[in-house]
Amino acid sequence: MTQAERCVARNHFELFGLPVGYDIDERDLARRHRELISTCHPDRFAQASAQERRLAVQKSAALNEALKVLQDPVARARYLLELAGVSTGEETDTVMDPAFLIQQMEWREALEENRDNPARLSSLMDEWTAMTAARQRELAGHLRAGAAGYPQARRLVRELQFLRRFGDELDEAHLET
Amino acid sequence: MAYGTKVLDHYENPRNVGSFDKNDPSIGTGMVGAPACGDVMKLQIRVNDEGVIEEARFKTYGCGSAIASSSLLTEWVKGKTLDEAGQIKNTEIAEELALPPVKIHCSVLAEDAIKAAIADYRKKSSKSADAA
Amino acid sequence: MALLQISEPGQSPMPHARRLAAGIDLGTTNSLIATVDGGAVRVLADETGAALLPSVVRFFDSGEVAVGSAAQAAEIEDPLNTIASVKRLMGRGRDEVGQVPYALADSEGMVRLKTAGGDKTPVEVSAHILAALKTRAEDALGGPLTGVVITVPAYFDEAQRQATKDAARLAGLTVLRLLSEPTAAAVAYGLDRQPEGLYCIYDLGGGTFDVSLLRLSQGVFEVLATGGDARLGGDDFDAAVAADLEAHGRRATTAESARALLRAARTAREQLTTQETVSIDVPGVFAGTLSRDELNALIDPLIERTLAPCRRVLKDAGVRVADVSEVVLVGGATRTPRVRERVEGLFRKAPLNDIDPDQVVAVGAARQADLLVGNAGATDMLLLDVIPLSLGIEIMGGLVERIIPRNAPIPTTRAQEFTTYKDGQTALAVHVVQGERDLVTDCRSLARFTLRGIPPMAAGAARIRVTYQVDADGLLSVSAQELSSGAESEITVKPSYGLTDADIERMLSESMAHAATDAAERAWREQVVEADRMIDAVLAAIAADGRLLAEGEGEAIATHARALRAARDGRDVTAIRRAIEALDRASAAFAARRMDEGLRRAMAGHSIQEFR
Numbered sequence: 001m002t003q004a005e006r007c008v009a010r011n012h013f014e015l016f017g018l019p020v021g022y023d024i025d026e027r028d029l030a031r032r033h034r035e036l037i038s039t040c041h042p043d044r045f046a047q048a049s050a051q052e053r054r055l056a057v058q059k060s061a062a063l064n065e066a067l068k069v070l071q072d073p074v075a076r077a078r079y080l081l082e083l084a085g086v087s088t089g090e091e092t093d094t095v096m097d098p099a100f101l102i103q104q105m106e107w108r109e110a111l112e113e114n115r116d117n118p119a120r121l122s123s124l125m126d127e128w129t130a131m132t133a134a135r136q137r138e139l140a141g142h143l144r145a146g147a148a149g150y151p152q153a154r155r156l157v158r159e160l161q162f163l164r165r166f167g168d169e170l171d172e173a174h175l176e177t
Numbered sequence: 178m179a180y181g182t183k184v185l186d187h188y189e190n191p192r193n194v195g196s197f198d199k200n201d202p203s204i205g206t207g208m209v210g211a212p213a214c215g216d217v218m219k220l221q222i223r224v225n226d227e228g229v230i231e232e233a234r235f236k237t238y239g240c241g242s243a244i245a246s247s248s249l250l251t252e253w254v255k256g257k258t259l260d261e262a263g264q265i266k267n268t269e270i271a272e273e274l275a276l277p278p279v280k281i282h283c284s285v286l287a288e289d290a291i292k293a294a295i296a297d298y299r300k301k302s303s304k305s306a307d308a309a
Numbered sequence: 310m311a312l313l314q315i316s317e318p319g320q321s322p323m324p325h326a327r328r329l330a331a332g333i334d335l336g337t338t339n340s341l342i343a344t345v346d347g348g349a350v351r352v353l354a355d356e357t358g359a360a361l362l363p364s365v366v367r368f369f370d371s372g373e374v375a376v377g378s379a380a381q382a383a384e385i386e387d388p389l390n391t392i393a394s395v396k397r398l399m400g401r402g403r404d405e406v407g408q409v410p411y412a413l414a415d416s417e418g419m420v421r422l423k424t425a426g427g428d429k430t431p432v433e434v435s436a437h438i439l440a441a442l443k444t445r446a447e448d449a450l451g452g453p454l455t456g457v458v459i460t461v462p463a464y465f466d467e468a469q470r471q472a473t474k475d476a477a478r479l480a481g482l483t484v485l486r487l488l489s490e491p492t493a494a495a496v497a498y499g500l501d502r503q504p505e506g507l508y509c510i511y512d513l514g515g516g517t518f519d520v521s522l523l524r525l526s527q528g529v530f531e532v533l534a535t536g537g538d539a540r541l542g543g544d545d546f547d548a549a550v551a552a553d554l555e556a557h558g559r560r561a562t563t564a565e566s567a568r569a570l571l572r573a574a575r576t577a578r579e580q581l582t583t584q585e586t587v588s589i590d591v592p593g594v595f596a597g598t599l600s601r602d603e604l605n606a607l608i609d610p611l612i613e614r615t616l617a618p619c620r621r622v623l624k625d626a627g628v629r630v631a632d633v634s635e636v637v638l639v640g641g642a643t644r645t646p647r648v649r650e651r652v653e654g655l656f657r658k659a660p661l662n663d664i665d666p667d668q669v670v671a672v673g674a675a676r677q678a679d680l681l682v683g684n685a686g687a688t689d690m691l692l693l694d695v696i697p698l699s700l701g702i703e704i705m706g707g708l709v710e711r712i713i714p715r716n717a718p719i720p721t722t723r724a725q726e727f728t729t730y731k732d733g734q735t736a737l738a739v740h741v742v743q744g745e746r747d748l749v750t751d752c753r754s755l756a757r758f759t760l761r762g763i764p765p766m767a768a769g770a771a772r773i774r775v776t777y778q779v780d781a782d783g784l785l786s787v788s789a790q791e792l793s794s795g796a797e798s799e800i801t802v803k804p805s806y807g808l809t810d811a812d813i814e815r816m817l818s819e820s821m822a823h824a825a826t827d828a829a830e831r832a833w834r835e836q837v838v839e840a841d842r843m844i845d846a847v848l849a850a851i852a853a854d855g856r857l858l859a860e861g862e863g864e865a866i867a868t869h870a871r872a873l874r875a876a877r878d879g880r881d882v883t884a885i886r887r888a889i890e891a892l893d894r895a896s897a898a899f900a901a902r903r904m905d906e907g908l909r910r911a912m913a914g915h916s917i918q919e920f921r
Contacts, residue, residue, distance in 0.1 A: 017912040032912070034529045038691050039907045042720065042781040046456070046485045046681040049846040050839060051893050055904050057780050061722040068717070090212035091282045094289040101208045104217045108238040158212040165215025175621060185707040185748075241708045241747055280704060 011083060012066035022080060022143040026071055033067045073136050074160045077143060077153060086150050088157050096158065104162050111166075115173055125170055132163050184274045187245035192252055195234045197221045202305050205298025207290040213282050216243040220290035222254060222262070224298050230254045230262055235290075242283035246270050250287045259295050328455040328682040330485070331446045332493070332674025335435060335459055335473065337396040337516030337542060338641065340364050341668060342442040342457075343675035344450060345684070350497075350672045353449050361667060362445075366437045367391040368426030376441040388564045390424045394544065395438075397516045398422075398431040399476075400468030402806045410564055419472070419806045432472050432808060433816060436479035443482055456485040458678040460670050462517045463489035464537035464697050466743045467755050468806045470783050475808050479816055485681040487782040490514075491521035492530060492692050493673030494639040497664055500525055501690040506634035507533075509622075511652055511660065512670075513615060514640035516542040520619050522626045522633075531693045534625035534716050536618035541611065543578075543642030549607045550574035550599070558595030570594050578604060582644050605647045612651045619655055625716055636660040641667050694719055696779055703740035703749045712777055715745065719779050726792075727773045733765040737798075739775060741785065754805035760789045760798035773798065829882070836885040840877040843889055844870055847896050850903055857902045862895075869895045 013020045016032045038044070040059040045052045069075045078088050107124065114120035139156040142149030196219065197204045207220045216239025223232045233251035237244050249270060254262040267288035271281055331344045331353075339361040343352040354360045359378070367380035368390045375383070384391045389412055398406055403413055403420045412423035421428045439459075446454055459482075461473050470487055477484045491510030495501070500508055505526050512519040519537040523530050551561075551574040561567040573591045577599050580587045586600040623630065636652060638660045643649065652660050664672065677692065695716045701709040702725075712723050727737060737760045744752030763771055772792040779785050789798035803809070808816075817831065847870055851863060858866075869892040876888040 015908075031527075034527060034531075034691075035911050036908055037693065038529065039911045040904055041691055041693070043486060043681060043691060047683055047842075049843040050889075051843065051897060051900055052846055052904075055897075055900055057720045057778065058722070059904055059908070060781070061720040061778065064718045064721050088212070092285060094209045094211055094282075094286050096210040096212075098208055101210050101217055104210065105208065105219055105236070105238070108217060109236075161212040162210060162215045162217065171624065175624065188708065242704075276704075280710070 012069055012079065015063070015066050016070070018070075020080070020083065022077065022140055024070060024076065029067070029070055033063060037063050073139070074157055074164065077139055077157050080143060081150060081154060081157065084147070084150060086154055088154055090158060090161060093158075097155075100159060100162075104166065107166055108169075111169060111173060115176070121170070121173055125174070128163065128167055128170060132160070132167065135160055135163065183249075184242065184245045184276075187248040187274070188241040191235075191244055191248040193232075193234050193248065194236065196236055197223060197232075197234055202301055203298075205294040205296075205301065207293030207295070207297060209286055209289045209293055211239065211243065211282050211286045214240050214243065216240060216283070216286060218243060218247055218286050218290050220247060220250070220287075220294050222291075222294050222298060224259065224302075228259050230257055230259065240280075240283065242274070242276055242280040243286055245274055246276075246283045246287035247290065249273060250291055254291060259298070262291055263295050265291060327684055329446075329450050329452050330455055330675075330678035330682040330684070331442075331450075331457050332488075332671050332676070332678045333439065333442055333457050333459045334490070334493075334668075334671035334674060335396065335438065335461075335476075336364055336670075337394050337514055337544070338364060339515075339667065340438050340442060341671040342446050343668070343671040344446060345675050345679035350675045352668050352671060353446055355445055362438065362441060363393075364395065364438050365391060365393045366395070366434045368424035368429065370425040372426055374426065374437050376437050385565050385568050388568060390426070392422060392424070392429070392434050394516055395431045395434040397540065399435065400466070400470075400472035400806050401431070405806070410567070418804065419808065430808065430816075432476045433479060435473070435476035439477055439480035439482060443480055454482065455682050456483040456678065458486050458488050458493075458674040458681065459484055460488050460490045460493050460674050462512070462514075462519045462537065462539060463491050463521045463532065463535040463694075464517065464519050464539050465783070466539075466698050466753055467700075467779075467783060467785050468743075468753065468804065469539070471804070471807050474782065474784065475813055478813060484782075485678060487784075488674055488677055488692065489519070489521065489532065489535070489694055490639065490670045491519055491535070491637075492523060492532060492694065493670045493677065494637050495523050495525075495530060496673035496676050496690070496692070497669045498635075498637055498661060498673075500635070500637075501528060501530060503634075507628060507632050509619070509633045509636045509656065510639060511615070511619070511636060511643065512537075512639035513642040513648060514542050515544050515642070516540070518542060518615050518618070520615070520622050522622050522628060528689060529691045529693060531718070532695045533628070534622045535695060535697045536622045536625070537697075538614060538618065541614055543575075543640070543645075545611055546578055546608045546642060546645065547571055547574040549611060550578060550604065553603075553607055554589065554591065554595040554599075557597065558591075559593065561591075561594050566591070566593055578645065582646060601646070608645070608647060609651075612648055615648075616651065616655050619652075630656055633658070637669075638662045639666050639669055694781065694783065696721065696783055698743045698753075699745055700755075700777065700779070700785065701742050701744070701752065703742060707749050709742055709744075709747055709749055709752055713779060719783060720781050722776055722778045724774050724776045727775060728769050729763065729766065729771045729773075732768050734768065734771070735763045735765055736761045737763060737773060737789075739787065741777070741787070755785065756802050756804045756807070758787045759801045759803070761801070762796060762799045763791050764794045764796055766793075833880065833882050833885075836882050836889070837877055840873055840885055840889055843892055844873060844877075847892065850896075850900065854903050854906065857906060858899060862899055866892070866896045866899065 037060055040056050042053055042056040045056040069079050081088060135156050139153055142153040199206045203223055205222045210217045218237045220235045222230045225231050233254050235247040235251050237247045267284040270284040270287055276284055331342050334341045341352055341360055343350055352360045362377045363381040365380040367375040367383050380391055388410060398420050401420055406420050414421040414423045414428045419430050421430055459473060459477055461470055474484050491512050494510050495508050508523045510521045517539050518541045521535040522533045524533050551570045561570045570591050573589050577587045577589050581601045581604050586598050588598045590596045633656055636656045636658060643666050696713060696719050699711050699715045700713040701711045704710045713721055739758045741755045742749055742752040743755050746752055773789055774792055775789045777787055787800055847866060873888040873892050876884045
């Protein structure tokens with residue numbers, strides 16, 4: 001396990017040779033990931049010793065983990081806040097804006113009542129898409145503003161978690177109809 | 178891990194699901210959310226003139242542990258005074274349901290929900306007392 | 310250079326010797342083996358010229374075994390000892406397999422079949438098929454195989470993959486990689502030589518259905534999403550036809566007539582590929598005709614069941630139908646015209662089908678095997694896979710906590726922290742399951758891991774980090790460490806539907822193929838091979854990157870390498886294993902630095918390219 005921790009990069013951005021920041025070109029990121037994993041994928045060590053094969057698995061897993069965090073806007077934002085010492089407190093802090101929670105509850109009730117109503121499902125999907133896009137834009141703005149934007153960014157990351165969860169449920173409902 | 182089947186039972190047969198009219202002065206409503214799972218929980222209590230919780234209802238959109246935590250809580254608070262209900266700790270819920278560390282936040286959510294419901298009821302009743 | 314003196318003449322591997330490698334399609338109905346020969350892929354045939362080896366094994370009370378068409382010929386006469394479609398039973402428990410036409414032994418864990426030759430697990434049955442293919446290849450190629458790539462349905466869960474790998478081990482094969490069948494098919498079509506694109510592989514075999522969406526970019530194939538149904542295939546088409554024939558005739562009451570009916574159903578379906586109507590005669594059951602339209606009506610609901618996973622895969626990958634560059638058909642059941650029509654209807658594009666759908670998977674596997682053994686001239690491609698089903702652990706007696714979501718790229722690791730519930734608790738159990746549902750009973754149980762050796766502490770004080778690792782084959786391993794003391798926990802694994810190492814050892818020593826060499830001999834040989842590999846790797850590493858050695862590190866490595874060389878020449882297995890572990894510890898940091906250096910170089914090359 002010690003080898004896995006002895007990694008060249010101090011953070012996920014550095015691992016991909018990218019500056020620490022919210023703005024990322026997703027295609028470029030994917031290309032960097034492919035190039036890096038091409039050098040350390042276990043298939044490149046199929047004839048190597050058990051030690052090298054084990055390392056190859058660990059390095060590839062680390063690259064996959066870093067990609068997962070960086071390619072997702074919310075995970076990337078959370079990670080940036082974490083690097084800046086700001087915890088999003090998603091496990092412990094249940095205080096949310098009441099209006100936001102009421103709206104979330106309403107969406108969930110609407111979904112529950114309209115599972116067989118494709119028209120209402122797609123209007124919910126539209127609302128969800130619009131709200132998610134707006135919050136992600138806002139999140140990007142606050143993170144570009146540096147430390148001053150962190151409190152708002154923290155709130156948005158937390159809210160976007162609810163949106164993601166609802167989005168997954170909407171998708172499931174869509175697939176069922 | 179010798180866990181009981183309590184969680185599963187509360188998850189499969191949740192007690193006291195539903196809602197009350199939130200504008201009724203005898204009703205207190207608590208609304209909380211757990212970002213970790215994107216769970217939303219609404220907990221309502223009906224309080225009589227002696228300040229005893231007569232009934233509790235909940236609506237939780239979330240994972241099994243959150244549903245089980247809120248279901249258990251509605252059973253516990255029934256017949257308790259507001260002060261007694263406000264003393265319930267998330268650790269008691271976690272212990273009763275044997276929640277693993279990764280799911281402790283669900284019990285935190287339930288504790289916060291009852292606190293919020295009590296606060297809402299008190300705010301309402303002090304307002305109506307002022308009006309009288 | 311004192312370091313190099315431990316390498317003796319003739320010990321270093323010959324870099325230019327062509328290694329023999331093969332790709333194996335271990336199919337439900339038929340199996341194949343192929344190899345790359347002179348730059349072209351050759352599917353190896355048996356002495357009669359048949360490439361397809363029917364995946365059928367017959368066990369005799371003498372202990373002898375027949376494999377392939379010889380076994381298949383006895384299916385009707387000796388149904389209970391003649392095992393077909395065993396792939397459907399791989400990694401499955403008795404309660405999971407449903408109706409099978411064989412006698413099942415009472416057993417926990419993986420199902421066991423009662424045969425004249427004794428109780429057999431599906432792993433052992435598959436091992437006989439693999440051993441037959443191994444013999445075929447080694448006879449044809451004139452030497453031992455260095456390694457093989459075996460294909461599995463992308464949708465195979467961990468237990469099924471592990472069972473496949475165990476079967477290979479029993480057959481004496483070295484598995485370079487378990488490759489998903491759709492990826493192999495894409496490679497066979499040479500899609501890796503295209504510049505870029507999104508490819509959908511629709512694979513309807515005898516017993517399983519798989520659909521995968523692959524993205525190709527710069528020689529790297531990535532599985533974006535995969536789905537399917539591990540219990541749906543052409544056999545079900547035949548069963549539907551057979552049930553319809555029975556409904557219009559009489560029930561088949563004996564095992565023999567049931568098999569004859571199924572065979573007639575399959576023949577009819579195959580003939581309806583080119584004919585509009587066929588006549589069928591199964592004595593005592595049905596006599597009459599079946600038209601293609603009637604067939605289509607019977608199989609349409611089954612085909613529909615394949616289209617839903619296609620839609621889900623597109624959705625999972627966030628891709629629209631119009632984005633798909635090509636659709637590739639794999640598996641014998643895709644010869645059925647109705648399947649092609651429905652697939653074309655969904656994707657609005659004619660699917661590719663010019664490589665024999667029965668051979669396409671083995672062809673791709675052979676190319677990958679050739680690449681993995683390092684043969685020169687192999688196309689430099691990289692196949693990146695995903696985990697097909699979410700991994701989770703059981704919490705609170707029945708609920709599932711997801712730890713690795715489906716379609717996560719592999720290899721992958723995930724760590725979780727646990728604590729103890731009781732004072733002085735020194736053990737912890739983790740039940741790992743696979744599936745998408747919230748209840749453990751709706752998922753597949755993979756294994757129970759028991760962690761021991763937690764230092765005794767007050768309840769809640771111990772912090773145990775459990776690390777789940779899924780390798781490139783989709784196989785899971787679990788490790789655990791107590792964080793405050795740093796103590797590694799000892800882990801015992803009890804696979805729910807798999808074999809333990811002890812089971813495999815026992816089977817190896819029992820099996821006919823290994824009767825001559827006892828288990829100790831084999832264990833010794835395995836350690837010697839690993840010792841040689843390790844010494845060669847360390848020497849090559851020092852020669853290439855000696856500048857990355859820390860002060861005194863080279864000397865320490867050399868000392869341990871010499872000790873390993875000495876141990877390797879002895880007969881003491883434990884001594885060799887210990888010496889390997891010692892050299893591993895001494896050189897691990899250096900090996901990690903080299904890999905990081907490789908990454909840094911790749912990154913640097915990237916920046917320069919960008920600069921231009």
